[in-house]
Amino acid sequence: MQNIDKIISPKWVLSSKNDCLLEDHSIAIEGNIIKEVRPSREILNKYSTNSHLILKNHIIVPGLVNNNISTPYIFSKKYLKNKTITNRDDLKNKMYLSLSAKVIICKMIKNGITTFTDTSTYPDIVLKAAIESGIRANIGLPIMSYKTNWANKEQEYFKKSISFFDEYRDNPSTKLYLNLNSINMLSRKGFEKVSKIISELDVPVRMYLHEDLNKLNIFKKKYKHRPIRFLEEMGLLSSTFTAINPFHVIQSDINLMKKYKVHVVHSPTSNIINHNMKCNTEYFLKNKIKVSLGTGECAINNSLDLFTEMRLVWLLSKLNKDKNNHLDKKELLGLIMHNGANALGLNFNMGKIKANYSADIISIKVDDIDVNSLSLYNSIENELISDNIENVWISGKQILKNKKLLTMNENMLYDEFTGLINSKV
Numbered sequence: 001m002q003n004i005d006k007i008i009s010p011k012w013v014l015s016s017k018n019d020c021l022l023e024d025h026s027i028a029i030e031g032n033i034i035k036e037v038r039p040s041r042e043i044l045n046k047y048s049t050n051s052h053l054i055l056k057n058h059i060i061v062p063g064l065v066n067n068n069i070s071t072p073y074i075f076s077k078k079y080l081k082n083k084t085i086t087n088r089d090d091l092k093n094k095m096y097l098s099l100s101a102k103v104i105i106c107k108m109i110k111n112g113i114t115t116f117t118d119t120s121t122y123p124d125i126v127l128k129a130a131i132e133s134g135i136r137a138n139i140g141l142p143i144m145s146y147k148t149n150w151a152n153k154e155q156e157y158f159k160k161s162i163s164f165f166d167e168y169r170d171n172p173s174t175k176l177y178l179n180l181n182s183i184n185m186l187s188r189k190g191f192e193k194v195s196k197i198i199s200e201l202d203v204p205v206r207m208y209l210h211e212d213l214n215k216l217n218i219f220k221k222k223y224k225h226r227p228i229r230f231l232e233e234m235g236l237l238s239s240t241f242t243a244i245n246p247f248h249v250i251q252s253d254i255n256l257m258k259k260y261k262v263h264v265v266h267s268p269t270s271n272i273i274n275h276n277m278k279c280n281t282e283y284f285l286k287n288k289i290k291v292s293l294g295t296g297e298c299a300i301n302n303s304l305d306l307f308t309e310m311r312l313v314w315l316l317s318k319l320n321k322d323k324n325n326h327l328d329k330k331e332l333l334g335l336i337m338h339n340g341a342n343a344l345g346l347n348f349n350m351g352k353i354k355a356n357y358s359a360d361i362i363s364i365k366v367d368d369i370d371v372n373s374l375s376l377y378n379s380i381e382n383e384l385i386s387d388n389i390e391n392v393w394i395s396g397k398q399i400l401k402n403k404k405l406l407t408m409n410e411n412m413l414y415d416e417f418t419g420l421i422n423s424k425v
Contacts, residue, residue, distance in 0.1 A: 004028050005396065006051035009040050010058040010363060012373060016354035018333045021373045021380075027060065029359045032395035036355050055363050055391070059376075061333075061384070062351050063114025063360035063394065064306045065340025067138075067265045068244055068294020070120040071129075072101035097122055099417040101129040104298060106410055109135060109400055111304045112362040112389045115340065115350070117265075117294065119179060119206070119244075121150040123164060127174060134399050134407045136360070138344050140179025140206065141165055143194060145186055154190050158197075165203065173395075175344055177242075180207035183227045184215050195235040204240035204345065206265075210248045211276075228253045237262055242343050244294075247276060254287050263290050263343035268312040269303060270296030281335070282317045282325045292340035305386045306336045314381050332381055359396035364388050 009026040016037070026043040028035040036043065044052075101122070108116055115136035118126045123139045130137035141161035142150045151157040165176050178194060180186055186194070198205060209227055210216055216227065223230050229252070231237050237260035244265045246253070257264070264284050284291050293309045310332055317327045338351030349358045365388045366376065376383055392400035399407055 001048045002046060004030050004035060004047040004049050006053070007043060007047060007049045008053050008055065008060065008361075008363075009043075010055040010060040011366070012059045012376065013037060013353055014059065014061040014333070016352045016357075018330045018337070018352075021059065021377045023373045027353065027359075027361070029393075029396050032359055032397070034353060034355055034357050034359050034361075037353055053391075057366050058363045058390070059366060059384070060353065060361055060363050061112075062337045062353055063362055063392065064112045064336045065292060065344070065351065066108060066113045066116040066294050066304070066306060067242075067292040067340040067343060068119060068267050068296055069104075069108075069116055069304075070297050071104050071116070071118045071126045072097040072120055072122050094125070096417075096420055097125050098129060099413065099420060101126050102133070102408065102413055103417055104304070105129055105133045105135055106405060106408055106413065107304045109133065109392055109405060110389065110403070111306065111386045112364070112392060113304065113306060114360040114362070114392065114394045114399075115344070117177075117206070117340075117344070119181075121148045121179075123150075123161075123176075127168060127171075131171075131173060132408065134173070134394055134397060136173055136175075136394060138175045138177060140177055142179050142181070143186065143190065144181055145190060154187065158190075158193060162197070165201065175204075177204040177206050180205060182208045182211070182215070183219055183230075188223075191231075191234045191236065198236065198238075198240075202240075204242070205236055206242040206244060208245055209243040210246045210253070211244070213248050216248055226250075226253060228256050232256055232260070239263075240345060245271060245276075254284075254289070257284075257289050258287060261290075263292065263339075265292050265294050265343070266313070267294045267296030268309050268316070270300045272312075273300050281313050282320065282327055282331075285327070285331055286325060290339045290342055291335060292343050293335045307384045307386050310336050310384075311381050329377065329380055359393055361393050362389055363391040365390055 006029045007026050012021040012023055013025045015022055024040050025037055026040040027037050028043055028047050117138040119140050121142045123141055127139055141164055143157050143161060145154045151160050169176060219227055239261040242263040242265055245267060246264060266281055281291050293306060295304050313335060314327055314332055341351030350360055353361060364384060366383060390403055
């Protein structure tokens with residue numbers, strides 16, 4: 001009998017094809033990798049372990065991917081009102097951002113998110129918080145033409161972001177990408193430089209695209225092209241390019257996105273709050289364009305519940321009178337699992353519960369003990385509830401146990417954050 005690091009035996013395991021629930025199966029884990037998924041009796045006859053966890057009435061699913069979040073933003077009106085511009089406050093503001101990033105990461109882990117993509121302009125702060133927590137992070141390196149906390153001008157953005165990339169590119173728990181923010185926030189020379197960088201360094205690119213109709217029309221008037229056509233001309237479109245919230249698209253845009261296997265990210269709740277219902281997720285999926293979900297700006301949508309985002313997309317698809325355009329279970333689950341991993345270039349080892357994949361998994365308690373596998377799968381969009389997430393593993397390491405964080409002291413963190421907000425300047 002072969003000894004192995006751990007065995008997890010839940011009531012149900014979501015199949016690697018996301019098309020059914022496997023009942024009474026176990027997951028054998030060696031190091032950070034899923035070694036095998038087989039019926040529990042076979043696993044226990046084949047392997048021995050000092051760590052065998054039995055989870056009655058639990059579903060095991062892959063860790064969730066939040067593919068769009070601006071992390072260090074928990075705005076306190078009281079804090080902002082008291083803020084003055086002094087050197088002392090600059091230090092205090094960095095503490096605030098660091099603590100807020102950690103608070104958000106804690107919430108993400110408790111919501112079953114094992115990987116997130118940060119779109120803020122604080123890559124240094126987010127990276128440190130992510131490493132401390134053990135969560136996987138895809139961190140944006142800002143490239144823009146206007147002043148932010150990260151840089152003042154385009155040239156400084158490139159210099160600082162490439163230096164950051166060189167320093168952290170080999171970190172195993174993080175991936176880095178060029179965060180261009182928006183099509184209108186970079187010069188033509190800037191786009192040419194981005195094209196040169198991605199050809200030399202093979203670094204992914206993400207940007208908000210076609211989100212604002214007025215900005216789209218201004219761009220068309222300036223460059224005589226629709227933005228996606230312009231990006232093709234610049235050599236930026238590829239399977240490592242991700243378009244965030246592409247609302248105003250036409251068939252020629254879709255054709256180019258299909259041609260270059262561009263990925264799409266939607267943030268349903270944030271979009272609705274911003275009165276924008278044009279993110280037709282099923283339209284992209286039916287055109288063979290992979291879509292993943294994110295929770296968006298924390299200042300707009302402070303919920304970090306990807307199951308709720310998934311259900312919202314499902315309900316919106318039901319508004320279509322053509323039932324062929326309604327999303328099925330496999331498509332729904334892909335939005336928050338393997339599609340997000342695929343967009344990050346991690347499709348070969350994340351987002352599925354399968355042999356040789358990373359052991360990024362979560363367990364969810366099912367309250368209805370009389371439910372069977374078929375009925376549970378048929379209503380899975382309603383049965384997956386973030387409040388019922390009890391355990392989280394990332395790379396085989398348990399990060400959340402019985403709803404308690406193991407890598408961060410949540411109570412101390414909240415006390416520090418509350419104290420900073422309530423302190424006088």
